[in-house]
Amino acid sequence: MTLSPDFPIKKVLIANRGEIAVRILRSCRDLGIDTVAVYSDADRNALHVRFANEAFPLGGNTPAESYLRGDAILAIAKQCGADAIHPGFGFLSENGAFAEAVEAAGLRFIGPSSHAMAVMGDKLASRKAMVAADVPVVPGGTDAVKDAAAAAEAAEEIGYPVMLKASAGGGGKGIRVVENPEEIETAFTTASGEAQNAFGDGRMYVEKYLVEPRHIEIQVLGDKHGNVLHFGERECSLQRRHQKLIEEAPSPVIDEATRQRMGSAAVAAAKAVDYVSAGTVEFLWSKGEFYFLEMNTRIQVEHGITEEVYGVDLITQMIRVAGDETIEDCVGLIPRGHAIEVRLNAEDPENNFLPSLGTIRNLRWPGGPGVRIDSSVYRGMDVTPYYDSMLAKLIAYGRDREQARRRMLRILQELHVGGVKTSAGVALQLLQTKGFREGNYDTGFLERYMEDQDAREVARDLPDDLEEIAVMVAAIYRQRAGARRHIKPTADGHATNSWVAQARREQHGGQVR
């Protein structure tokens, strides 16, 4: 892929950090485009700073003090003569006001229009647009319910269980499952209040709750000439508390006919908002039917598995589209093989997946056939609390799903990260479960698996006398009731995540027996 000499974008400022900033840098470098990095104090030695042609400090550490400062970022872009800004994902990537300010300043925003962001960021507006475009939506309303009584009326019409959702929500925020009429009033009042506090918009709507659906998304790409293409699906059901851990392309349950139907629906969804650039249309899939859930108006973390299967560079396509080129060279790409992604997070699975902070003391990356590592970590790097916990994306590509799975097992066994705990162990276990091996899992699979693990661990430690068993049951009950306590090391320094030992400690005054 080479750009014509008169391509209008010669220098890109990357308004992001971590692995996505390095990912964008790499495509720019391959295109011969100069790069500008911006960085917080904590990121002053970061890889994206080292790789960029130019780098400018934003000061501060938290996102609000650094990567969310649109004015400062735009001022740097103008000062260094950047022609365009790529926002990556998160931070300012779905901030319509920032996109408009970039364009008003005479630069190009490498992403969709603020109109597309606005419609798709409002779940009720997006549902209305989808109904108008004949895109199947989850059964339910397209208007806000004004109070609990209206919510109850809507729920009666739809049929329980229902899901209450905040129109300004997304990604798991502002949603409530309601099983029966007795619960709806309290659920509405609390959920609407939370939405008002979190988003400044308490509008709620009601839809049918699909029990343990699969979460399947379609990658789309549009250009400024009205062309929109799709690049198949990604299966994203393996999530914990709405945090994806393992994704794969294609989905093990989608046949070619369904792929084309979902792809056409995703293209129609994108065309309904004149979508330009890369985006993702999320669906819920249940019993062979699919329903529009929401559209993400940005490049996503998991875009790499689509790149591996379709042989496309989506970041390059975003840049070409921002430079007014068409996407005709992507027409007719045939997917081949299978790709699996594991998000390597600095979290402690034995401590409720809480962030694991520290310095990366040792690092051994896997390699060999079918291995792609998208990361920005390096030996000596400090893992700080300021940003999300993702260290890397491990991607395995294979001729078929089983080869991709086995390669991911090899990747996880070759990998070594010293200094912080990671999610690698849980992923390694999950990939070897019967459910995963058979492609038979849904959005509840990972949480059920983790609960089984906890229960199995408790069972392993269970004592034999009844009085102690009563204590253990009480501990499990408290844990299930959400009082998941931080595990503190005992006086002898022995930290354990066993609820049995924790309960014993409480029973015997702090000393493990």
Ligand code: MV4
């Ligand atoms: C749903 C649903 C089932 N039925 N809506 C989760 C976050 C946001 N993307 C919307 N989500 C869901 N909406 C209806 N009508 C299931 C999900 C869902 C999910 C829900 C709970 C726990 C994990 C989940 C993972 C993906 C999707």
